[in-house]
Amino acid sequence: MNAAGAAIGTARRERAKAAALLLPAALWLLVFFALPAFVLLDSSFDRYADAKVSDDFTFANYARVFSESVYLKVFLRSVAVAALVTAASLLLAYPVAHFIARRAGKNRDLLFLALIVPFWTSIVIRTYAWKILLGTSGAVNYFLLQSGLAEAPVKMLFSPSAVVVGLIHVLLPFMIIPLYASLEKIDPGTVEAAMDLGAGRVQTFLRITFPLSLPGVGVGCLLVFILALGSFLTPQLLGGPGSLMISNVIQTEYMETGNWPLGGALAVVFLAVSLVFVAGCNKLFKAEE
């Protein structure tokens, strides 16, 4: 066998190895994502009448999604909440990630562990904790009343702002971790070189550190935005009478009316818009890089 033949054989073996390594994840995705997504898509063309679903092909569910203004209204609210949560998370997460990556020194592992610890607790319990903290008879109101800062309990729960606060708390680690990964990779020499050449701290941050951390910013924003957009539990527990988000609407179609075809159509449109957003972000951040 000549050298070219050996190279081809090695390449084939590498490909086979890569395929073998990818196979479990690919199968997992096929069974637990692709197939359910297909079932969802398929059911979205079914007909629903008198509490009964029949498999007569129809576009009526999609027509309803686009013609009923309530769905657009709820979707726009979901986008606005998700955008707000993403922007606030970025502002809060960046200094934390920067500190852990660049300044924490020996304590880095400890701080990183502290960041991951909340994931060990269920999201339900973490969200309920806000009810206990911010409730009328909760810890914050107790402090406000005892210290004389308020004369009557302040209403903090069951409002859009409570939903935003709850979501930021739950999703913050999803912003910090990719930011940390990006910031940690930046060669300290580049920052030092910029400062040696006369750039101030702000200028160094804006022209060196931030642009180099953009991949982390992109991934973090994407994760937080998508998770906030599809959040169900936090608006359900902390939201007020007008805090409906798109996942809550989809849930009622599945669980209250049993109108799975309409729920499916809403979910498909929601998924499509999310995918367009992901593609747009990818393009934007690739261009920035």
Add this chain to the structure above:
Amino acid sequence: MKSIKIKEERRTALKTIAAGGAMLAFPGVVRAQEKIGGELYLETFGGAYSEAVTAYIVDSFREKHGVKVRVTNFGTGGEQFAKIKAGNNRIDVSSLNGSRIWASIQAQALLPLRLENIPNFRKLHSKFQNPAYEGGSAERYSAGLVWGDTAIAYNTDLVKEKPASWHDFLRPELQGRVSLLGQPLTMVQVGAIMTGQDINNIADLSAVEKKLEEVKPQLLKFWSSGSEMTQLLATREVWMANFWRGRVNKLREDGHPIQYVVPKEGAPGWVDCMVVPKTCENRRAAEAFIDHALDAGVQGKFVTEGITYAPCNVGVALSREQQEHLGATPEIFETAVFPDARYVAANQDMWNLLANRIKS
């Protein structure tokens, strides 16, 4: 001798043929002889309800029949309706709201009850033996366990004047202190009652929507499960809400100043049923469990010592005081309006859209 033997053989053969014929002609009779045993997968409402089911029904059933019972809880009737409809998990017996029975039958998600295995079914009130929520189906698919109404719960320390009408939700001093069950059916029922309409024949749905829009600024939130509402009342976040009598009784037993009142306009009724989903794998034990739960003695303990709702078995001996505590007086029963499941099924899609508009 030989002729006798031949006769015997012929008789045995005839018996075998007759038995085979009987199996084909009367499968119910043969099924009724199935052995009660094995494991039973039971799913029921969570919280205090589940605790009472376990303490007063499951434990004695386990003792009586030696069946291992696995109890799983769900948060809302809607959640369970979706699960039963999907039919992906083994569930031998499940609780289910009466208003969802017709839709579950339509979805072919339930097995008919073999009443010969559930003799206590005949002791239910006639309204539950031929229930409107089964939509006139020929076979029986549900056995009512307890029933009640959804009326007004209020905090007696914070609400000075006892409510007497659903319109008391609109009192200015209660702004941001009221809560309504966010289920479309209940929202529409409250709106219909407030606008003087029959919950089973709503002529003016836009009036219902307008009324609910009027109530919305009064609301702290739409509640979604019994345990959530219990917590909201206990922590004094909510001062007045539509709620269930049994949960209010439990709150009062725990020392909270919460009272229950049926407004002058009346209150919609509900029934918690037991059903056998099509994913049942131990049908005989499921039927034995239902029969056990319907027993007058078991039901009596369940409703007086466990969850305090009205029993569906009319044979449960209750004093007048107990009847009033449980909301089980004949007067309440005669005036309670149960939703017509066919009407609900025909309109729930529209009602859900209305509810989404209110909540958006």
